[in-house]
Amino acid sequence: MSKPRLGVFKFSSCDGCQLSILDAEEELLELLDRVELADFLEASSASVGSPYDIALVEGSVSTEEEVERIVRIRKESKMLVALGACATSGGLQALRNWSRLGLFESAVYPEQKVARALEKALPLSDFVAVDFELRGCPISKAQLLQFFAATLRGAKPRFSSSAVCFECKRAGNPCLVVAGGTPCLGPVTASGCGALCPSRGRGCYGCFGPSDDANLDSYASWLSAHKVDRSTIGLLLKGANSQAPEFRRWIEKNG
Amino acid sequence: MARRVVVDTGPMARVEGEGSLSIVETDTGRPEVKLNIFEPPRFFEALLNGRRAEEVPDIVSRICGICPVAYQISSLNALEGLFGVEVDEQVRRLRRILYYGEWIESHALHIFMLAAPDFMRVPDAIAMAKRDPALVREALTLKRMGNRLMSVIGGREIHPVSLKIGGIYRAPSKEALASLLPELDRLRSSVQKMVAFVSSLEGPSLERDSTLVCLYDAAHYAIDRGEIVSNQGLRLPPHDFEENFEEYQVDYSNALHSRTKGGGSYMVGPLARFSLNYNQLNPAARALAKGVGLKPPLKDPFKSIVVRALEIVHALEETAREVKEYEKPVRPSAPYKARAGTCYGVSEAPRGILYHSYTINGRGHVERAKIVPPTAQNQARMEDDVRLLVPRIMSSEATEARRLSEMAIRNYDPCISCATHFLRLDLRKA
Numbered sequence: 001m002s003k004p005r006l007g008v009f010k011f012s013s014c015d016g017c018q019l020s021i022l023d024a025e026e027e028l029l030e031l032l033d034r035v036e037l038a039d040f041l042e043a044s045s046a047s048v049g050s051p052y053d054i055a056l057v058e059g060s061v062s063t064e065e066e067v068e069r070i071v072r073i074r075k076e077s078k079m080l081v082a083l084g085a086c087a088t089s090g091g092l093q094a095l096r097n098w099s100r101l102g103l104f105e106s107a108v109y110p111e112q113k114v115a116r117a118l119e120k121a122l123p124l125s126d127f128v129a130v131d132f133e134l135r136g137c138p139i140s141k142a143q144l145l146q147f148f149a150a151t152l153r154g155a156k157p158r159f160s161s162s163a164v165c166f167e168c169k170r171a172g173n174p175c176l177v178v179a180g181g182t183p184c185l186g187p188v189t190a191s192g193c194g195a196l197c198p199s200r201g202r203g204c205y206g207c208f209g210p211s212d213d214a215n216l217d218s219y220a221s222w223l224s225a226h227k228v229d230r231s232t233i234g235l236l237l238k239g240a241n242s243q244a245p246e247f248r249r250w251i252e253k254n255g
Numbered sequence: 256m257a258r259r260v261v262v263d264t265g266p267m268a269r270v271e272g273e274g275s276l277s278i279v280e281t282d283t284g285r286p287e288v289k290l291n292i293f294e295p296p297r298f299f300e301a302l303l304n305g306r307r308a309e310e311v312p313d314i315v316s317r318i319c320g321i322c323p324v325a326y327q328i329s330s331l332n333a334l335e336g337l338f339g340v341e342v343d344e345q346v347r348r349l350r351r352i353l354y355y356g357e358w359i360e361s362h363a364l365h366i367f368m369l370a371a372p373d374f375m376r377v378p379d380a381i382a383m384a385k386r387d388p389a390l391v392r393e394a395l396t397l398k399r400m401g402n403r404l405m406s407v408i409g410g411r412e413i414h415p416v417s418l419k420i421g422g423i424y425r426a427p428s429k430e431a432l433a434s435l436l437p438e439l440d441r442l443r444s445s446v447q448k449m450v451a452f453v454s455s456l457e458g459p460s461l462e463r464d465s466t467l468v469c470l471y472d473a474a475h476y477a478i479d480r481g482e483i484v485s486n487q488g489l490r491l492p493p494h495d496f497e498e499n500f501e502e503y504q505v506d507y508s509n510a511l512h513s514r515t516k517g518g519g520s521y522m523v524g525p526l527a528r529f530s531l532n533y534n535q536l537n538p539a540a541r542a543l544a545k546g547v548g549l550k551p552p553l554k555d556p557f558k559s560i561v562v563r564a565l566e567i568v569h570a571l572e573e574t575a576r577e578v579k580e581y582e583k584p585v586r587p588s589a590p591y592k593a594r595a596g597t598c599y600g601v602s603e604a605p606r607g608i609l610y611h612s613y614t615i616n617g618r619g620h621v622e623r624a625k626i627v628p629p630t631a632q633n634q635a636r637m638e639d640d641v642r643l644l645v646p647r648i649m650s651s652e653a654t655e656a657r658r659l660s661e662m663a664i665r666n667y668d669p670c671i672s673c674a675t676h677f678l679r680l681d682l683r684k685a
Binding site: 046196 | 267293294297301302307317318321360364372388392395398399412414417672
C-alpha cells in the first residue's frame with residue numbers, strides 16, 4: 001500500500017503550530033517514514049505537489065491570495081485539517097475584526113499598497129469544508145501525535161472538548177476563581193493543554209477555544225458573583241479564539 | 256530597459272514564513288536584488304492598542320512561534336522598567352535558562368533542519384537522516400533539550416505560560432530543574448561532534464565589512480538584556496534605539512527595512528554577538544572556536560552556522576551552571592503598580608536584537624506599541640550580501656545560482672513571521 005501523501009501549509013500565523021510537528025523530536029523520523037512528504041515548505045525544498053491525502057493547514061485566511069490558495073488546497077486534498085487557533089477561529093490577528101474595519105485606507109500603506117488584506121482575518125471553515133480541527137494556540141503536540149496515530153491506521157481521531165475544569169480538578173488544583181477571585185476561562189474553554197495555566201496559579205486564557213457545553217451567560221454571571229467585572233471577561237475572551245461563535249456572540253452582546 | 260531574471264526562488268523553503276528572492280539583471284549595470292516578503296501582515300502593534308499592560312507578554316508571544324520567549328522577555332524588560340519592578344535574582348536566572356532553551360531549540364532547528372541541507376546538497380533533514388541517521392537523531396535530541404528547558408520553566412515550548420510582569424507565576428522546584436542535569440551533561444560531552452560537523456561543511460565564503468550591532472551585558476554574553484553596542488563604537492541604552500536606527504518601507508516587502516540613521520544596512524545576530532562579545536563566551540565554546548579556527552571579528556556570514564553551534568555549546572554550559580546554582584525563589588513575583596509613560600526593552604533573540612517600546616496610559620492600557628524584530632533589521636544586509644555575490648551567482652548554472660542565493664539568505668535564519676507584522680496601521684474607528 002502506498003504511503004499517504006502529506007502536505008503542510010502556512011497561512012497568516014506565527015509558525016508555531018507547524019513547528020509543533022518538528023518539535024515531536026522523538027517521533028518525527030518514524031512519522032515522516034510513514035507518510036510521503038508531498039509539501040512542507042518550512043522543512044523541505046523538495047516539493048512533490050498535489051494531490052494530498054492529508055493537508056495540515058496552519059493560519060487564518062486574511063488576504064485575497066490566501067482565499068484562492070485555501071480553495072485550491074481543498075480541491076487537491078482528501079482530508080483537510082485546520083491546525084491551531086488561527087485556522088480554527090481566526091487567531092489573535094482576528095482581533096482586528098473587532099475594530100470596525102473601514103480602516104484599510106490608503107493611509108495605511110503610505111508608499112505603496114503591498115498587502116491586499118481582507119477586511120477580516122477568518123478561519124478556514126469560512127471558505128472551505130474542514131474535515132478535522134486540532135485546536136489550541138499552539139496545538140497540543142500530544143493531540144497531534146494522537147491524530148496521526150489514528151488517521152494513519154484509518155481510524156477517526158477523537159478528542160474531548162470538555163472544559164479545562166475537568167483536567168484542572170483531576171490535577172488536584174484548588175479553583176482559582178472560588179479561592180481568590182482570579183479571572184479564569186477554564187469553565188468555558190476546551191481541554192487539551194492539561195490545565196497548564198491553573199496548575200501554575202494563573203487563570204486560563206482560552207487557548208483551545210470554547211468547550212462543548214460552554215454557557216457564556218451563566219459563566220459570566222458566576223464570575224461576576226466572584227467580583228470579576230464584565231470588561232475583564234470581555235478582554236479575556238478577546239484572545240486567540242475571539243471569533244469562535246460562542247465567544248464572539250458573548251462579546252457582541254456584552255461589548 | 257532590458258531585464259533578465261537571474262534568480263527567482265519563488266516561495267523559499269526552509270525559512271520560517273513566506274518570502275522569495277529575486278535577482279534581475281538590468282542594463283544599468285546594477286542588478287536588482289529584492290527579498291520579497293509576502294507573508295501577510297498581522298498588525299500586532301495595532302492590536303495591542305487598548306490592551307492591559309499585563310496582557311502584553313502573552314499577546315506579543317504570538318508574533319512568533321519560534322522565538323516566543325524573546326518576545327516575552329523584551330516586553331517584560333520594557334514594562335518592568337517603567338513600573339519600577341525589581342525582579343528576584345533567581346527569577347532572572349529562570350528567565351535566562353528559559354531563554355537558553357529557546358536558543359538551543361532555535362539554533363538546532365536552524366543548523367540541522369534548515370541550513371545544513373544546503374551545504375550537503377540535499378532537500379531536507381529527512382534526506383540527511385537517510386545518509387547519517389545517528390547525526391540527525393543526536394541533533395533532534397539536542398533540539399529536544401531546548402524544548403524540555405522551556406517546558407519545565409514555561410509549561411510548554413511554544414508560547415510558554417509562566418512569565419508575568421514582576422516575575423513568574425510559579426517557579427519550578429530545584430529538583431525539577433536538576434532532573435535535566437544528566438542529559439545536559441551527556442549533551443555537553445558530545446557537542447564537540449556537532450561543532451566538528453558544522454565546521455566540516457563545505458560552503459561558499461564572503462569576506463565583507465558590515466556594521467555589527469548587538470547587546471552588551473557586563474554580567475553575561477548578552478541574552479536577556481543589555482546595552483546596544485556596535486563595531487562602530489556605538490554604546491546606547493535601549494531607549495536611544497530609535498534615535499540611532501530607523502525603519503523604512505520598500506514597495507516589494509510586507510516588512511519594514513532598517514538602517515542606521517544616516518548610514519546603511521547593519522547586521523544583528525550570532526555573527527555580531529560572536530564578534531563583539533567573544534570574551535564572554537563560555538570557555539568551552541571559545542576552546543571549540545579556536546579548535547575550528549574561528550576568531551573575532553568574523554566577517555563571513557556563511558560561518559553563521561558554526562557560530563550558532565558554538566552558541567549552543569555556550570547555552571548548554573551556562574544552563575548547566577545556572578541550574579546548579581538555582582534556588583527556588585522565595586518571592587516568585589514582585590507586586591507592582593502600573594504607571595503611565597513610555598518604556599523600552601531589548602533582548603537577544605536567537606536571530607538578534609528584538610526591540611520593543613510601549614506607551615502606557617494612566618489606566619495601565621497600551622496606547623502605542625512599536626516592535627522591531629531582528630529579521631526586519633537584517634533584511635537590507637541580506638540583500639547587500641546577495642549583491643556582493645551576484646558575480647558568482649551569475650557565473651553559476653541555474654541550480655547552483657539558486658542554492659547560493661538562498662544560502663545567503665538562510666545565513667540569517669530569517670524569521671519572516673516575525674518580520675512582517677509591523678506595517679504601521681492607522682487605526683481609524685469607522
